[in-house]
Amino acid sequence: MILFKTVQGPLVQRGNQHFRLTGVEWDALFRESQLVRMVEQKIRDAAPLQADALSLARDLLPPIGRQEVWAAGVTYYRSREARMEEAKASGGGDFYARVYEADRPELFFKATPHRVVGHGQNVRIRKDAKWSVPEPELTVAVDAGGRIIGYTIGNDMCSRDIEGDNPLYLPQAKIYDQSCALGPGILLEEGPLPATTAITLEIKREDRPVFTGSATLAQLKRTPASLVEYLFRECSFPHGCFLMTGTCIVPPDSFTLQPGDEISIQISGIGVLTNTVLQTA
Numbered sequence: 001m002i003l004f005k006t007v008q009g010p011l012v013q014r015g016n017q018h019f020r021l022t023g024v025e026w027d028a029l030f031r032e033s034q035l036v037r038m039v040e041q042k043i044r045d046a047a048p049l050q051a052d053a054l055s056l057a058r059d060l061l062p063p064i065g066r067q068e069v070w071a072a073g074v075t076y077y078r079s080r081e082a083r084m085e086e087a088k089a090s091g092g093g094d095f096y097a098r099v100y101e102a103d104r105p106e107l108f109f110k111a112t113p114h115r116v117v118g119h120g121q122n123v124r125i126r127k128d129a130k131w132s133v134p135e136p137e138l139t140v141a142v143d144a145g146g147r148i149i150g151y152t153i154g155n156d157m158c159s160r161d162i163e164g165d166n167p168l169y170l171p172q173a174k175i176y177d178q179s180c181a182l183g184p185g186i187l188l189e190e191g192p193l194p195a196t197t198a199i200t201l202e203i204k205r206e207d208r209p210v211f212t213g214s215a216t217l218a219q220l221k222r223t224p225a226s227l228v229e230y231l232f233r234e235c236s237f238p239h240g241c242f243l244m245t246g247t248c249i250v251p252p253d254s255f256t257l258q259p260g261d262e263i264s265i266q267i268s269g270i271g272v273l274t275n276t277v278l279q280t281a
């Protein structure tokens with residue numbers, strides 16, 4: 001089952017059928033102790049919607065209410081390698097190798113809900129950045145009790161020149177308006193996803209692919225559950241949260257995003273998240 005947030009309220013897709021979750025608001029879903037069971041019960045006797053897929057897509061909102069968005073870093077070897085290289089000149093390269101091996105993961109605050117965009121909306125690159133990339137990331141949806149309730153697709157937009165200049169600039173490289181995309185919906189699944197789950201990134205410029213890359217969850221060094229456990233050690237989330245699990249695909253150093261680029265991230269079993277880089281005047 002996939003849970004979507006729409007203008008009319010939460011909506012569930014099961015196979016080809018869509019059902020409205022009536023009488024329940026988005027944030028309350030993250031406070032349910034048995035969300036999957038509750039959703040199954042609610043749609044069991046409900047009539048599926050007649051609306052076509054196009055009208056549903058028009059009504060789609062980012063799948064977030066009052067949840068904070070956090071992110072894990074350097075959880076794939078590819079990210080460790082790229083970041084050591086970009087931070088070499090500033091003397092920060094060694095930090096990435098150390099955190100890749102350490103018990104304690106890198107966890108950082110990524111976005112308040114108003115900085116998050118959904119499928120079909122625009123992400124932004126910073127005006128004061130020269131080297132910007134998308135980061136395709138499996139993103140875990142976690143309820144207020146710290147239980148994994150599902151998975152969505154995330155894009156942790158990143159200004160690599162700012163981060164590489166000095167690791168202490170990480171918040172500026174990572175957190176700005178429209179720097180985080182989530183969606184289209186949340187795959188409701190409490191257990192781990194198969195290691196064969198594929199993550200694919202395609203970037204198109206003027207309708208032509210300029211970068212494609214893919215990886216699988218088998219390359220993720222830590223489990224989503226262990227990242228969630230660390231996050232909840234000393235933080236409470238009364239409305240639940242999202243946790244991005246790190247990037248496994250990094251375009252070559254010669255590549256930077258440009259306004260108008262279309263970024264599509266596909267994760268098998270979840271869907272495709274597409275966003276266009278905002279064209280600034």
Ligand code: DO4
Nearest residue numbers: 072073074075079246247
């Ligand atoms: O350490 C900086 C950020 C790492 C990150 O965002 C990632 O590995 O995905």
Ligand code: MG
Nearest residue numbers: 135156246247
């Ligand atoms: Mg990242």
